[in-house]
Amino acid sequence: MDIASGVLDWLRRVPLLAALPLVTACGSAGNGQIPPSALIGSAFEAGARASVDGKPVEFSTIAIGDLAVPSGRMVVCDPFACEPGIPFTRQVPTGRFPVQLAVTRTPSGEQRVAYARILFSDRRAVRWEMALPPGESLDGSQTDYAFGFPVETGTGSFMDAAVQGPYLAAAADRNTKQQLIAALNERQTSGVTWLVGPFGPGSVAMFSTGFGDGYYISYFGLDGTGRIVSLTADLGVIERPRR
Template identity: 30%
Template sequence: MRNRIMRAARLLLCAAAAHVPVSAAAAGWDISKASSNFELVTLSDAELSGRSIGVIHMGNVELTSGRIVAADPLAQPDRPALARTVAPGEYPVTLYQAFGRIAAAGLRFAEGKPDHWELAVLPGQDVATLKDGEIFGYPVDAGLGCYMDAETLGLIGEREAQVQAQKPDADINYYDDVLASDLDVNKGSYALHRPVAGEKGNVAVFWSGWGDGVYPVFWGLDKDGRALVLLTDFSVVENADGRKEPKLQ
């Protein structure tokens, strides 16, 4: 595993007692120190190619309730949904690739260039409690990240039960017994996984940069505070540029 993922691992996963999230701007916390890659969602595919960043349009994730889970789907599929919600619907997922890895993952809700950005938080987390260099983010222990609706967790459990019924004497591993075949189609780097055939609710699964660590998620908002895009930054590139690999900091 590359040493450079330690840059992400050094960012702290924090817990706060407050119940109402506040914006980074209101708290005085500098969001630009958490990510320099917000421009990824504003550039065209051709412009990104000129910066040595590949774009993968992997399809739509189905949000049946609008409560979004961003997590390692194997290590923490039951992670709470983000505090901010969106209207139920189907939304496109875009992956940004550099140095042979998934550098970032975007989930687009509406067209337009974000007016400002906020750190995505869980209920009870408060950006005002963060110190310089700290973040809220999700921990990765299986080398994967995902976007899915909170209701889809039930479908994952249903699929696991189906596989267990087929192999009653075996210890079921969701990756080996279910997910691996979907990921193998794209050389293990991403998959739009449907836990139960015929049931609405799928999971956008993708490599988490160089591997394990703690990764922040950000809301790109318009001037009225409406969510345009969600972005997970896996600390592979800086300044939305894949022409030069960042150095360890």
């Protein structure tokens, strides 16, 4: 079975709505060496709370499915405006791993995805490191830059670099792309959308991003020995402190 046929076969098994445009909004993380939010790990814990605009908000976690990671070379991008991306320098474990969304309701009553993560281990992250492409460093010599991914369709995604080619080839077909958008919109709770589907040797996990369009930063969570336990995208819902 070829790639396109395989994707279409999977889509036929997913209940679809008519293709709907994704809701988007403006937002930007700006430049600068931005440390992760203090809530980047704890937002996924039971009973997690934060303050937004001086008002308390609570988090809930949605488990959206397992991501198949065949090579360990991860790419985070907007799945509907994604050029072939350069994977991060650090490699992650290979296998199948749960993807989770930390969702909060804003003071205005809207439900938003604050963080999205792949959990590679149940070991606790004790420090965080900005996910960087090859040739870039935040060792103190480049403190005027933040590295992340732009979003133009209100949607982000996790995928292995080995999955990029099959996914982009399938999404280049207009009908397949529209069916993906419809399937994504079908998987939603109070405006929060997600979808995990197979492509080539692995899979792609898609999710709605914070307040929509913007520039978002990803961080590796490391345990006490420096091993990667998670990859988390901070989607700009909770204000981050700046150095």
